Amino acid sequence: MRRIVIVSLIIAFIIPGVFAGLLSQVFQMELENGGKMEAIVMHDRYLVFHVDNGASPSYLEILDLETNRTVFEDIYLGYGFGSFLITPDSRYVVFDINNRVYVYENDPWGYSVRSTFSLEGVRLNSFSNYLFFIPDTKELIVFVSEWVNSSIGYKSWLFVTDINGNIAFKKNVYWVRWAYTDGENVYFIDTDVRTEESRFVVLSLNGYNNYSISLGKLIVPQVLPVNDSCESVQSAGESNTPYFVIYGVPFNTGLGNYITCIRVDQEGIDVVYNSKYIDWEIRDLVFTNGSFYALARESGVSLGQLRVVRFNWDFSSPGILLSVPVHTMKGYSPSRYDIAVLDGYLVIALGLINWGTREGVGWIGVVDPSSGVLLWDQYLESLNGIVEPKIYGHYVVWNPPSIVGIPDNRFYVYSIDLSNLPSFVEVWAPVTSRVYLDGVFVGETPLRLNVSPGIHTFRIVEELYYPYNITLNVESGRGYLLDADLRPLEGVLSVLSSPEAIVIIDGHGNFTAPFNLTLAPGKYLLKFQSAEYPEQYMTITKIVQVFSNRTTVVSVSLPLVYSNLTIMSSPQGARIILNGSEVGITPMSVLLKPGLYNISLQLEGYKPFSTAIDLRSREFTINATLERLLLNNTAHQELADREHNTSSKETPSGNTICGPAFLVSLLLIMTFLGRRF
Structure with a gap:
């Protein structure tokens, strides 16, 4: 007997405080006696869940979320359940179990078995990683992994079959860690467990030709195409050229990310850039409007500091758009996360866990990617420990966690309707300022305003600053970041x-x-x-x-600095007259204030020396050569005699200086001078 209790089917319960129709719980399921379950939403419509009760065989059930009708149920599958899918038109349901593929086809009387077939050559203990259906050719692509032994580890098989089990292509590859298809090609990354070397492989479904390129060692990477549609990442003029981004946290440090970008065209694979390091730890990544948006944290920062970060094409110049407000839930930190692009918005789902109490809650937020403004968010405390969210189109599924000590017997499904999102304007300023909306005071910065669509005027004022005025045409469901660059009064x-x-x-x-x-x-x-x-x-x-x-x-x-004036003459001994006052004889140094000075040197028998200086420098030197006076021979002899005589009036022999000879010489000089003048 089926051991399950469906607590609520299509509850359509509006979370209190949420804008009408924004978030609704549409499904909740719980097992009576434990067990495990997994649920996904396919094609933005079908809820597919697999239940494993442990002792009982597992089964698959599919709900049409648009019609509120169960379209596929109570199919007991036995043990060893793998992958499953439903086609977009709901015509086929495909799943595999114990290396056997089951194809159910929908007819007027419900689903019936179309075909069952075995995956030839695969061991019984294997499991399928990925299962794809190609609508145009009705082909199935199945990746199956199996454990070989401790030296080889895992290896994988790739099968391409029709819905009747006719195998068109089969290939043994390394352990497949990620796979994707766009309907024309299959892209996958496999790793040789022995060498840890990985490669990127492209399998063309037209003729099953394949080519690959080595990526080197990708140690425990998270691998992701930048969006669900490869065509979403394009450069100018390359509308049909898909790009892929591979990112992973280094195993030995856990810091930063290494980014590899791969371009695929008809000629093969081209590595745009390989193992580019960025100082951010990316947890999830999407691409829209020409930019990458990541849930990430800076290296070495607590996981509680999770942020929405915008990167350009080559992952340079990161811009922080939003710090996810998990700090408002005291004691909780993000454990699981998902980010997706929905109707032009960024939708973020977080599973928050209190590691002390092992209790978990959910958080959902909607962000305008152009401004980084949070338009709406909600905590889901009623989830009671369900902490692993996944966004599928307009639905968020909260699956049971794979964490020890947390219950794992229930899951919840919420629908998201973004057609009635509010408009918000966030106002920032360098100082706390008053904000006026359409002339009415509405608060002080920083301020978050729910503003109706239309043209509005904002005025931000603060004393000692020039007012900041701006007019915004606010559109419905958009966010605006108004960073008022207030200019202070001079x-x-x-x-x-x-x-x-x-x-x-x-x-x-x-x-x-x-x-x-x-x-x-x-x-x-x-x-x-x-x-x-x-x-x-x-x-x-x-x-x-x-x-x-x-x-x-x-x-x-300004403090005055005295100048050192040095005055020298040849011969020495000249009297120094400074601004009319005798201050000494040469050589001599004197400290003076800056300014104009008149300096005269006088020495008997020599012509006077005069100069004027404008004293500015800290060291100034005057070195004057004195010129002799012009005299006759007798006068020169007398002057020479005087220079060699002593200052005493008596000679050593006792003769006086003023003798007859001196008087005669004096008379001759006076007579000579009298004739001259």
Whole structure:
């Protein structure tokens, strides 16, 4: 007997506080006596779930979520259940069990067995990884993996058959870790477990020709095509050229991601870039509007800091759109996650778990990818421990977790209707500011506003800042990020100096003090240097704070630096007359203030030496060569005699200096001078 309780079928229950019709619980199922189950939604319509009660045979059941009708049920499958599918037109249901494929066809009386066939050469303990149906040719593509031994590990088989079991193609490959088909080709990645070397393989369904390329070691990677449709990732002019992105966290460090981008065309496989490292740990990834959107965290940051990050084509210049608000659930951190593109929006589903209590809750959010604004979110605490979400089109399935200590006997299905999303405007400013919407005060920044569609004016004001005004044409169901770049009111800087100084502000300009200057508020570095005597006054710096709508006065007196004036003459001994005052004889050094000085040197028998200097430098030297006076021979002899005589009035023999000879010489000189003048 079937040991299951369907708690609710098509509940259509609207979560309190949610906009009408946005999120509805459409299905909930629970096993009475434990067991395991798995559910998916196919073609955005059919809920397919597989139940394994442990001791009892497993079975498959399919619900049409549009008609609320069970279309396939109570098919007991035995043990060793693999993959399953229903075709888009619901004509065929296909599943495999114990290496045998079952094809059911829908007719007016319900589903009946169309064919059953074995997968030749595959061991009984194998399981199917992937199962695809090609509508145009009614072909089945089956990947089956089996354990060989401890040295070889897993290997896989690839089968291409028709619905009657006629095998058209069979190939033994390495362990298949990911597979995908677009109806024309089958793409898969397989890994040689012994060498850990992986390759990307393309199998053409037209003639079953295949080609591959080595990827090297992909240690425990998560592998994903960038979207459900390969054509979603295209470069200009290549509408039929699919691209794939492979990303994985390095096994030995757990930090960052290595990204590989692969391009496939008729000529083969081309690696656009290989093993490009980014300092982000990507947990899930989608592609839309020419950009990648990832659920990721920065390397080394707690898993609680999960973010929605936008990357460009080559995964450079990441832009953080949204920090997923899991911090509002104290004690919870994301355990499982999924991100998908739905109706032009990013839909995020998180399974949050409290590792202390082993309790889990769900979180769903809708983000406008153009702005990163969160349009709607909801915690689903009623899930009672179900923490593994998966988004299938307009449905989110919460499957039982594979975590020890958490119940695994129930799952929930919610539908998402994004046709009635609200419009939000998030207002940010560098300082707390008042926000006016259409002239009405609505709050202070940062502010999140639910705004009706239409044209609206926003005014953000704050004292000491110029007002910020903007008009937005708000569309229904969109998010807008209004980052008000408030410009502060200028202040006046008034600078005085003694003596007159040249002022350089933040390394720019040469302003001569005194002056007034209008500047934006903030701190400035002022450098003061004497305008007239830069060598004689110290250069000083000063940090000045300029405030909005105020005058800041700065007055500076430059410390004076004395100059060392050195005066020398040849011959030495000349008297030094400085600005009319005798200050000494040469050679001599003196400290003086900067300025103009008149200097005269006087030495008997030599012409006076005079000069004027403008003393500016810290060291200044005058070296004067004195010129002798012009005299006759007698006068020269007398002068020479005087220079060699001592200052005593008596000679060593006792003769006086003023003897008869001296008097005669003096008379001759006077007579000579009298004749000259």
